Amino acid sequence: MITNVNELDLKIESAHAAYEAARNVAPEERANWLSAIARNLEDHASELVALAAKETHLAEPRLRGELARTTFQLRLFASEIANGDHFSATVDHKDDGWGMGPRPDIRRVNVPLGVVGVFGASNFPFAFSVMGGDSASALAAGCAVVHKVHEGHFQLGLRTSQIVVQALASVSAPSGLFSAVSGREAGERLVDHPLIKAIGFTGSTSGGRALFDRACRRPEPIPFFGELGSINPVFVTEKAWTLRRDIILSEYVDSFTLSMGQFCTKPGILFAPTADRGELLEVLRRSLDGKSSAPLLNERLREGFDKSFSKVSTMAGVTTLIPGGGKSVSLPAVLITTTDMIRRRPKLLREEMFGPATLIVQYERGENLVHLAEMFEGQLTSSVHAEPDEDLTDLVGVLRDRSGRLLWNAWPTGVTVTYAQHHGGPYPATTASGATAVGTAAIGRFMRPVAFDSFPASHLPPALKDDNPWGIRRRVDGRWVNPTETHGVTE
C-alpha cells in the first residue's frame, strides 16, 4: 500500500504528460472535468461517508456536510474558470505614443504551473484531502495533481482517489491527471521531484515547516502553500462582556467544541474582563451540558493533543476551570489565566492545543487590548466581540497585520467557500501569506503569468486573441472589457 520511489516517479511523469496534454484545453472542458468529479463523489456519498466515519470518528451529519461542501467547491471552481477570470488576461496593443517611448504589442495570461503535490489533512477527510480545496484549485488552474494520502483516513483516501480517477476517465480527461501516493518517503520525494512545481499542504506547523524548508532547498525552489497552525484569538470588550457575557460564552463553547475542537480555526484563546471564576464555571458548564463527545481523529493526534494540553495546563499561573479528559473519548476542557501570566510567559500565545480545549485570559478593566494583540504571531483568524458604538480602530489595525480573516461578533469556525473568502494569514498560520486555501481565489496559487510580446494571432493563446474566442473578461489597453463589448485593435 506504500508507494515506492519507482512507482512515485512513474505517477509524477504520467501526471506531467497529462498536464501537457491538457494545458491548452478550453475552460469549459476543464470545468466539465471538475463537475464530473463532483457527480461521481455524490454518487458514492453513502459509501464514502461510512468509510470516513469509521476512520475518523467524525459524526455522519458533519461528514455529509463536508462532502457537500467539497462538491459545491468543485462546481463553484468550474463556473469560475468558465468565466476565465483566473487567466487575468491583459492586452496592451502596440502604441507608438506610450509615455516612456513606443511599446510593442504585449499580452499577458496566467498559465498553470505543472504538476502539483497535495498533502491531505487529518481533520477534513473530504474538504482538505483527496479532492479538497488544494486539488480542486490545482485542477481548475490547469495543473495535474499527485496526492499524498493521509494515514488518518487511508482507506477513504484510496477509495476517493479511485472515484476521482474513474470520473476523469469517464469524461476523457488525460490519464494521470490525478493520482494518489502514500507513505512518508513518497511524501518527501514528492516535494523533491523536479517535475513537481508547487505543493499544497494542510497540517501541523512542525511538519509543514519541515516540508517548506525542503521545498526551499531544492535546486529549483518551488512555492509551498502550507496552511499550518493558528490560535485564533478572540477579544471581548468590557462593554460586550457586561451586556452579553453568557451569550458570548455559550457561542464560544459551541465554536471551540465543534468537531471536538479539531479545526484550524478553533478559538484557542479568549480575552475577557476579570470575572468571578465560580460564575464563569457555572455558565460554561451549562453551555457544555449535552454536548456530544467522540474520540479524537486518531491516536497520533490524540497524543499530540494530550501533550500540548498538559504543557499549557501545568504552567504556573494557569488554572484548570473544566478539566475535560477521559480515555477513549476526550471531554472538552477550559483553562484560565490572566494577562499578567501571559506577559510573563508569552509562549502561552503560541501553544496550539489541537483538540477540545481552550484558554480564557482574564484582563483587568481599563487594560489595553491593543498591547495584548501585538504579542501574537500570524493567525488564520482573529475576532472581536464589541458593541456597535465602540471604536476599535487600533485593535482591528493590529489584528489586521497579524491575521488572514477578521471577525466581528462572529466565530471563526465554519469557513464559507465564496469569491471573497480568505483562508490564510502571516506565518506561522501559513507559509505564503498572499495565498488562500479556501474560496475561488485559491485557483490563482497554481498559475503564473506569461507575456507574449509581438506575437502573431496564429500563435497567441485563445485567451489573448483579439476576437476573444473564450468570451472572457479582460483588461485591454488599461481598461477592463466585458466579453459582450467589442474591443478590436484600438488606435
Place this chain on the structure above:
Amino acid sequence: MITNVNELDLKIESAHAAYEAARNVAPEERANWLSAIARNLEDHASELVALAAKETHLAEPRLRGELARTTFQLRLFASEIANGDHFSATVDHKDDGWGMGPRPDIRRVNVPLGVVGVFGASNFPFAFSVMGGDSASALAAGCAVVHKVHEGHFQLGLRTSQIVVQALASVSAPSGLFSAVSGREAGERLVDHPLIKAIGFTGSTSGGRALFDRACRRPEPIPFFGELGSINPVFVTEKAWTLRRDIILSEYVDSFTLSMGQFCTKPGILFAPTADRGELLEVLRRSLDGKSSAPLLNERLREGFDKSFSKVSTMAGVTTLIPGGGKSVSLPAVLITTTDMIRRRPKLLREEMFGPATLIVQYERGENLVHLAEMFEGQLTSSVHAEPDEDLTDLVGVLRDRSGRLLWNAWPTGVTVTYAQHHGGPYPATTASGATAVGTAAIGRFMRPVAFDSFPASHLPPALKDDNPWGIRRRVDGRWVNPTETHGVTE
C-alpha cells in the same frame, strides 16, 4: 558611509512606524507621494545623470532614457493605485441561500505587507535601484521601503535617496517611509530583521540565491522577489534564416551589444542553422562596425564577465568567431558552437556571460528545436524568429513552460512598462515565478489579502464599504461592478 547595525535597526523601526502611520491613507494621497518623487527626480535630472555617468560608464542618452522610464513608472503606478485595482476588493453579501449553506457577509481587500527591503541593481542605476520598480511598487502598495544602495553607484544612490526623502517630506508623507542603507552587513541584517516583511532584489543568481535562502531560514520566512540570471535563448527557424539571415544577425548584434550587453535580457544564445562561418563572420563584423564601446559598469562586474567568458570560450568545441577583449574597454565578442557540443556539455546553456558576449549554436537542417528548448532552465525571456506560415506550437509550448516572456520576431532587450508586461519567469530567472519586476502587476507582490467577516460598516476599510467612497472597481456577489454602477446590498 557604511550603515552599522544600530543605525539599520533605527531606520527599519522608523520605516515600520511610517508604514503604520500611512496604512489607511487614501489612494489619491499615496499617488500624490509617488508623483512628488517623480517631479523631484526630474528637477535634479542633470545632476543625477552626471553622477550616474561617472560611476557606471553608461552613456548619457541611455541614462536620461532610464531616468525618464523611472519617473514614467512612478506616475503610471500613481494612476494605477488611484483606480484601486490593486486592492482586488471583493464583497460577498450575506446570503442564506448560498449553495453550501448560509454564508455570512464577507469582504476581502489587499493590504500592504509592511516594511520592504529593496536591493539595488548594478546595471540600472535608476530603473532598478533607489526608486526603481521594486521601491515604486512597494510604496504604491502601501509599504515602507528600506533600500540597500549598490556599491557600483554609491554616490548616486545616496544622492537619489536624499532627493526621494526630500520629495516625500515636501508632501507631508510620514518621515521614514523611505530610507537608504549601505554595506554588506546591513544588507544581510535587512533580510533577517523581523520587521522586514518582503525583499525585492535584482542581481546575480549566486548572490540572490544566498539571500533567498536566508529569507527562507528566518523564524518567520518572508517572500523574496529576486530577479536573477537569464540566458534568453533565441531560436531562428530554417525558413526565417534563409529569407532574412543578415537582418536577423544585424538585429541580434544591436540587441546583445546594447549597454555593453549588461542587461538581464541580453540574448545570450542564438540557435541558427549551420552556415559558412566565414560568411557569418563577415555579416557580424559589418553589424559590429561603428558600435561604440565603453568600460563595463565596474571592476567587479568586469572580473565576473572575464571569468564566465573565459570559461565558455575555452570549452572544447567552442570557437571564438569574434574575440572581443580589450583592457579598459571591452569589445563585443561572439562565440560559436554546435548542437552536438551542447548535448555533450549542457552546462553551456546555463553559463550567463553578463557583458558584451554571446554564443551562436549551429543546428543541422531538420533538427528538432523542441528538444533543444527542453534543455533550458527557467528564463526571463525566450524568442523565436520565424515566418508567418510556420507552425511553432510545440516549440512555443516548451518555451512557455520555461519563460516569463515570449517574443516573436522581436528582441528581448528593452522591457516596456505597461499593464500587460511580465518580467519574471521560473527559477533561476527569478525566485518567485508568479511575480513580475516590471509593469503595474508588480504592485501586487507587496500586498496580501485580508477578509472581513460580519463587520459593521463603521469598521470596514473604505475599499469595502457599501457606498464605495474611493470609487474603485470591485467584485460584488461574484459580479464585477464599475464605480459608476450602483451596487447596494443585493437580496
